[in-house]
Amino acid sequence: MSDITNTIFGIYPIKEALASQIFFDKVFVQKGIDSDKIENLIKDLEKANVAVSIVPFEKLNRLTRGNHQGIVAVTSPVAFHTLEDVVEKALESDKAPLFLILDQITDVRNFGAILRTAECTGVNAVIIQKTGGAPVSGDTVKTSAGAIFKIPICKVEHIKDAIFYLQGSGITTIAATEKTNSEIYSLDLKTPLAIIMGSEGKGVSKSVLSLVDQRASLPLLGEINSLNVSVACGAFLYEVVRQRR
Structure with a gap:
């Protein structure tokens, strides 16, 4: 590549x-x-x-x-989109928008796998921070199976500013975190949403968690207390798909 x-x-x-x-x-x-x-x-x-x-x-x-x-x-193999443009376009649609925010995902293979799942689940755009995350590279293209060319990617200065903008646009923000008793299956996911996934090591940052509208977790029934972020992201997004179908 x-x-x-x-x-x-x-x-x-x-x-x-x-x-x-x-x-x-x-x-x-x-x-x-x-x-x-x-x-x-x-x-x-x-x-x-x-x-x-x-x-x-x-x-x-x-x-x-x-x-x-x-x-x-x-x-980069792709052009980046502005957050304002993708939000405006999504809100004009007759379907409830679905955005995905990646808070410092650093592994390029996880990034590519997440893009692939996001495209398959109808995510309107993936939002990343300009600095600190995985690069948009040939490995990203490979692991995304080409999804990187089909889904808009927005680069923002700060994740927190993107959250404020989305909330101001009537979009509910939900952070994936184990620091809650609320499971994703108990939430209404039919409204305009933005799902926030955190980094491989630290999860969603504390400063971001303090801003979101809701927190949600996945049940972990074995002895291991965490999932790979791309797997967890898939579970979250397909619960949105299930509810909306």
């Missing part, structure tokens, strides 16, 4: 790629670098809604062996 995701490095190649409207996943800039050209390029990238991360010099060296000049970009 090497032809799907590419690494571009150097000031002028990245500048040319931006002008050519190539889709970017992330851009990494060397910490402490003093360059007017890079500063101007960062401004252009941010205007184009591209995530820029400041990283140590060693990180750039691991990404490429070429003369990176302090800046490396990872391109």
Whole structure:
């Protein structure tokens, strides 16, 4: 899948790629670098809604062996959508919207598997944060079985802002967490919804849990006290499908 995701490095190649409207996943800039050209390029990238991360010099060296000049970009196989556009479109439909928010999912295989399930269950869009999550890469394409090309993905600055926006649009937010006595099967899932799934290690963050409308769990009847996040996500989404059918 090497032809799907590419690494571009150097000031002028990245500048040319931006002008050519190539889709970017992330851009990494060397910490402490003093360059007017890079500063101007960062401004252009941010205007184009591209995530820029400041990283140590060693990180750039691991990404490429070429003369990176302090800046490396990872391109994306897909264009990202704005949250406002997908919400507006979903609300215009005669069906109750269903959104999926991923709070710092870091494993690319989990990310791809979740995208595949989301597409199969009629999710209107998947919402991720610009920084901290798994990259949109060739491995994502492979594990999603191509679903990444069929479902809108929105990148937002902060998950919390997305939750506020969805709530203001009349969409109920439900966090998947074991920190509740309420099971997903006891909730009414026929209304406009956004399901929030947390990271593999920590689950939904405390700051996000404090904002959501409802919390829901899955029953765990064995000795292991957690499910793989992509499996749990599938269980949640198919309960929505079951109720709505």
